[in-house]
Amino acid sequence: MKYNSIRGMQxxxxxxxxxxxxxxxxxxxxxxLFNFQEIRTPILENAEVFLxxxxxxxxxxxxxxxxxxxxxxxxxxxRPEGTAGVVRAYIQNQLFNNPSPQKFYYIGAMxxxxxxxxxxxxxxHQIGVESFGVSSPSVEAEMLYMLKILFESLDIKNxxxxxNSIGCKDCRPNYKEAINKFxxxxxxxxxxxxxxxxxxxxxxVLDCKVLSCKEILKNVPQILDFLCNxxxxxxxxxxxxxxxLNVSYTINPKIVRGLDYYTKTVFEITTKMLGAxxxxxxxxxxxxxxxxxxxxxTPAAGFAIGMERLIEVCKTNxxxxxxxxxxxxxxxxxxxxxxxxxxxxxxxxxxxATETPYEELSLKSQLKKxxxxxxxxVVIVGxxxxxxxxxxxxxxxxGSQGEGTIEEILKIIRGENDIK
RNA sequence: GCGGAUGUAGCUCAAAGGUUAGAGCACUGGACUGUGGCUCCAGGUGCUGCGGGUUCGAGUCCCGUCAUCCGCCCCA
Numbered sequence: 499m500k501y502n503s504i505r506g507m508q509x510x511x512x513x514x515x516x517x518x519x520x521x522x523x524x525x526x527x528x529x530x531l532f533n534f535q536e537i538r539t540p541i542l543e544n545a546e547v548f549l550x551x552x553x554x555x556x557x558x559x560x561x562x563x564x565x566x567x568x569x570x571x572x573x574x575x576x577r578p579e580g581t582a583g584v585v586r587a588y589i590q591n592q593l594f595n596n597p598s599p600q601k602f603y604y605i606g607a608m609x610x611x612x613x614x615x616x617x618x619x620x621x622x623h624q625i626g627v628e629s630f631g632v633s634s635p636s637v638e639a640e641m642l643y644m645l646k647i648l649f650e651s652l653d654i655k656n657x658x659x660x661x662n663s664i665g666c667k668d669c670r671p672n673y674k675e676a677i678n679k680f681x682x683x684x685x686x687x688x689x690x691x692x693x694x695x696x697x698x699x700x701x702x703v704l705d706c707k708v709l710s711c712k713e714i715l716k717n718v719p720q721i722l723d724f725l726c727n728x729x730x731x732x733x734x735x736x737x738x739x740x741x742x743l744n745v746s747y748t749i750n751p752k753i754v755r756g757l758d759y760y761t762k763t764v765f766e767i768t769t770k771m772l773g774a775x776x777x778x779x780x781x782x783x784x785x786x787x788x789x790x791x792x793x794x795x796t797p798a799a800g801f802a803i804g805m806e807r808l809i810e811v812c813k814t815n816x817x818x819x820x821x822x823x824x825x826x827x828x829x830x831x832x833x834x835x836x837x838x839x840x841x842x843x844x845x846x847x848x849x850x851a852t853e854t855p856y857e858e859l860s861l862k863s864q865l866k867k868x869x870x871x872x873x874x875x876v877v878i879v880g881x882x883x884x885x886x887x888x889x890x891x892x893x894x895x896x897g898s899q900g901e902g903t904i905e906e907i908l909k910i911i912r913g914e915n916d917i918k
Numbered sequence: 919g920c921g922g923a924u925g926u927a928g929c930u931c932a933a934a935g936g937u938u939a940g941a942g943c944a945c946u947g948g949a950c951u952g953u954g955g956c957u958c959c960a961g962g963u964g965c966u967g968c969g970g971g972u973u974c975g976a977g978u979c980c981c982g983u984c985a986u987c988c989g990c991c992c993c994a
Contacts, residue, residue, distance in 0.1 A: 502985065557992050561919075579994085608994080613919080615988060624994060691991070702992095755993095766994095777994060804994030830952045861952050869954040880952065894954070 506612070506620025514809070517818045521652065521808060522605055525625045528648050529603045532640065534627055537602040539583035541609075545573035551582040551787055553758025555698055562610040576609035579757070580626040581784070581800055588630055589793035598631025598796075605805075617775030623805035627781075630788065633797035635732050638763045638783060639739030641801055645767060645779055646745050652808075653815055654769075657778065659747035661740075661765045662721070663733045664701075664754065667786060669726035674700065676719040684714055701754045720751050732762050759784040763799065771811050778811065779803040823853040824875060825911060826868035830861045831881030838879050841889065844904055845877075850911060869894060875911050 503509060510518060526536070545565050552558050564576040577583055584602055587593075593600050605625045612618060627644075629637050642659060649657055665673060677700050681688075685696050688703065688711050695702040704715060725733065740747055747765075755764045764782035772778070781801025788796035827842045829835075838854060845852045853871060855864055861878070868876050878890040883901055891907045892899035902910065909915040 505985080562992080610993075612992075613990090614986085615990095618993070622994070626994090694991095707990095757993095774989065775993070780994065802994055807994060828953090862950075862954075863947095865954040867954085876954085878952080882952080890952090892953075897954090899953085 504620070506614040508619065508621075513820050516820050517809060517812060517816070518805070520816075520818050521805065521812065522625070524651050525603070525605070525648060525803070528644060528651065529627060532601070532644050534601040534603040534629075537584060537587065537604055538606070539577075539580075539587050539604065541577055541607065542574050543577060543583055543586065545575040547582050547586050548575055548578060550790065551585065551757075551759050552579065556758060558610065558757070562612055564609045564611055578610045579608055580604050580606065580624055580802055581628060581757075581759075581787075584626075584628045584800075585787055585791055585793075585798075588628075588796075589788065589791055594631070594788075594794055594796055599637065600630040601627070602629075603627045615775070616773045617804070617807045617810060619806060624802040625805060625808075626800060626802035628798060628800035630796050630798045633785065635736035635763060635783075636739050637799050638765070639736055639743055639745070641781065641799065642740060642745050642747070642765065643743040645801070645803075646743075649767075652812055654808075654811055655815075656769065656771075658768045659745060659765065660750040660753055660768065661736070661747050661763065662750055662753040663725055663729055663762050664721060664760060664764055664782075665725050665729050666761045669724055669729055673719065673721050673724035676724060677701065677703075680718055687714055699754075704752050705754060722749075722751055729762055736763055755780065755782055759787040759790075761785045765801070769811055771814065772807055775804075775807065777804070778807045821851075822871060823851040823873050825850050825852045826864070826871060826873045826876045827852060827854040827879065828861060828864035828868065828876055829855075829879045831879075831884075834879050834881070834884070837884065841877060841879055841904065845908070845911075848908055850908075877907060 545563070548563060549559055554560075558578050563578055566574055568574050584604065588600065603626065605623070607621050607623050609621055611620060614620060627641060629641070642661075646659075664670060681696055681700060681703060685693055688696070689706065689708045692703045692706050692708070692711055695706075703711070704718065706712065706715070722733075750766075753764050753766055760782040762783045762785065765780065766777050767779040768776040769778050770776065779801055781799065783797070783799040785797040786795075788794070788798060825845055827838055827845070829838050842852050842854045853868075853873065855867065859867070865876065872894075874894055876892045876894060878892065880890055883890050886901070888901040888903060889907060890899060890901055891910060906915070
């Protein structure tokens with residue numbers, strides 16, 4: 499009997515975990531500099547939480563959600579994204595009574611029942627950020643700036659920051675109408691996918707990659723021409739803020755997010771290094787969502803980074819060494835077990851990561867093991883040295899060795915002594 | 919949900935229907951009984967993903983199935 503992990507769900511092995519931990523700690527460090535605080539919400543929610551926020555007609559809800567009945571017959575879902583749960587928590591815990599803005603970040607696993615491919619998995623991980631209570635576009639601008647800082651700290655280059663506005667509940671209907679009018683008499687000329695999109699979400703037709711569709715779309719009405727004054731002003735102020743923060747970007751009128759709750763600002767950060775799944779982070783403003791969830795009207799915005807995609811990009815230019823012990827305590831002679839344990843404990847108490855054999859081995863094979871662990875130092879507890887109350891130390895890189903008391907050896911390992 | 923490619927040793931890959939299925943790296947032990955890396959020797963390296971079929975004979979051809987990868991849809 500042989501078991502495999504479930505399709506699209508992968509093990510993250512120790513050799514990769516170091517990189518994961520590094521990315522997570524950099525994100526935490528930087529987000530906390532901007533006063534975002536970590537929030538942890540459950541992986542399972544009532545399915546309704548996602549149906550209501552993401553939108554019933556979206557692909558995520560229609561075909562990608564892990565959804566099941568619990569023992570009482572309630573509809574439960576594994577979260578396909580992070581925002582809905584945070585919004586639910588914000589309202590349930592009445593965090594709107596705290597001074598605004600309330601700024602949160604989260605790191606965790608998300609689940610979508612999709613066909614896996616490069617940069618896409620059924621269990622994947624996001625680092626996300628949500629900010630509640632401020633309607634000014636300085637919120638989104640700060641988010642893009644923060645992302646820029648994060649990516650710089652990870653030495654990631656050649657990213658495209660793309661922004662757009664998709665209007666609000668006042669002006670978007672006008673645009674949808676214009677699009678429908680534009681498409682209605684030409685729809686038979688479009689590809690099959692577009693015809694399907696036309697019925698479900700006409701804005702998606704704008705995204706089509708088929709050349710003949712692109713040709714017809716040359717004269718399509720642009721959302722930016724339909725924005726109400728409020729949304730226009732929001733966008734231009736957003737751009738001014740980005741200029742002040744020195745964030746370079748392009749306006750891409752074709753960005754349409756896959757979730758229904760977005761208003762005004764939407765943005766994507768893409769790279770050419772990931773193949774077809776090129777978005778490494780994406781987000782936008784969602785001013786109406788808290789109210790739609792039964793909370794007070796609360797303007798909000800957020801984004802999420804795809805961890806696996808970020809990792810993929812980092813692997814090409816960032817070398818993080820797998821964590822390994824610094825010291826190996828070996829023994830030479832018989833009946834030294836108690837003495838070895840004492841030495842090992844001493845170094846661990848001094849916060850030196852230490853490994854030691856679990857079974858009887860010749861000194862030779864102990865050193866071989868130490869070599870393969872690529873530890874820098876070996877301390878040998880030897881019969882001859884013990885008689886002098888000393889231990890033998892050895893540097894595995896230089897090969898040099900000597901005798902010393904345990905305190906002297908500690909100094910050598912810590913680099914407080916010149917001997918190498 | 920749709921399309922394409924690939925499954926052989928722990929890993930990277932060979933074997934054009936014909937002996938008992940191979941190479942490198944990695945792994946274990948020894949040459950070296952208190953000193954790793956280098957070298958040499960010996961050795962597990964294996965239900966050729968799984969199940970059928972064709973054939974005197976299948977890792978090789980056919981069908982099914984599962985898995986992985988890449989793309990479409992969509993998304994982080």
